[in-house]
Amino acid sequence: MSLTGRICIVTGASRGLGKGIALQLGEAGATIYITGRTLTGRPGDPIGGSLTTTANEIESRGGKCIPVQCDHSKDEDVAALFERVKTEQNGRLDLLVNNAYAAVNAISENLGKPFWEQPLSIWDTVNNVGLRNHYMCTVHAAKIMVPQKHGLIVNVSSAGGLSYLFNVAYGIGKEACDRMAADCAVELRKHNVAFVSLWPGPVMTEHVDQVLQTSKSEKQKQLFDGAESVEFAGKCIVALAKDTNIMSKSGRILMTPELGLEYNLRDVDGRVINSMRQINWILGRNPNTAWVQKWLPNFIRLPFWMFALRGSKF
Structure with missing residues (x-):
């Protein structure tokens, strides 16, 4: 069963997990709107990645992709994104993946510093796009999904929502993402709209790969030994989107390796991904x-x- 005809939005898809998720949805035949701050990438960005590159790769895998320049820190950009999808797709939206995140560099720059020595702006850097925006996107998606009586919303979260990881603002944001999925699911259930929080394990993103190339920390390298690719979470989301019993999972935290075991999924290189x-x-x-x-x-x-x-x- 393919996802041909399904309409999806993946936020923050120029690289990393968002790109991997979008590629797998495209491979499954979906029509995907992908978002990012620029269409062609940011000048001087050492990691690179762009919406146009992702879109071309999605099209090459059989999917249909519409790249949309969207700054998820701006309410008007977010509202315009959903209005465009609603207009162009005759009021249909099947899947929203809340993945946009703007704090990777800020977290790296402040790693190891106690919260009182970090700039106060770290809160907004971590939890504006990474939390508030997820709620905004969810509100707009619900306004489309509730009348059609079906849909799936996924918050990309992490085990940082369970116990301390990276810094205080990060953990608060991730636990809030998990709680958002749980509480929204209560109100969405009677409308047959599912909402889950997804925990990938350690992921070999472009940023992580760059850091590990110069890292002298054995502990850091050990952590990412056997890490999943950016596309494994995408395989899991495709499986969830195809699951006719998805409402039984609504409101829950789902770990990618556990979903891999349940749906018999392997990573793009054929590996079985180990669970935390x-x-x-x-x-x-x-x-x-x-x-x-x-x-x-x-x-x-x-x-x-x-x-x-x-x-x-x-």
Whole structure:
């Protein structure tokens, strides 16, 4: 079952996870609107990537792509995006992926600094496009999906929503993304619109690849050993979009490796992606215990209730 005829929006798709997700949706036959701040990339950007490049790759895989220049920090740009989709697609929207993020560089520049030594602007840098905008896009998408009585919304989040990762603003934003999916799902359920929060594991984005090339940190390299490609999350979202029982997952946090196991998915290079619930995966992230990894089978996993204890506030 392909996604031919499905109308999708993927925000922040010029590179990284957004690009990978859009490529997989295109390969499945969907029509995709992709967004970014510029069509041709930002001058002097060492990583590169552009909406036009992504669009060309999507078209080459059999999908139809409409690149839209959109600054997700501007309310009027976001409103115009959804109005355009509504007009051009006769009021139809099947899938929204909230992925746009503007804080990668700011997080890297302030890594290791306590929150009181970071600029106050870090809050808005992390949680304007990465959180507030997700809510705005969701509101606009719901206005299209609710009348049509179907749709799927995905927040791209991370395990930073469970316990400390990178910095304070990051963790607050990711936990809020997870809660957004859970609470919006309550109100959307009776309209047959699903909303999930997606946790990829460590991902080998262009930025991560560039950092690792010059990094001298063995711990950092160990963390991304066996990382998933930017397209694996896209494979998971395609599977979710095809799932006729998707409402049973609405409101939940879904981990990409767990979805890979459920839907029998492999990464683009044929690998089975390990889950952060696997005991051998957890031990493998620490150079002091990595030697144990090969001796433990993959099926020995932390149960979800135990995994969730890390996030307990009581």
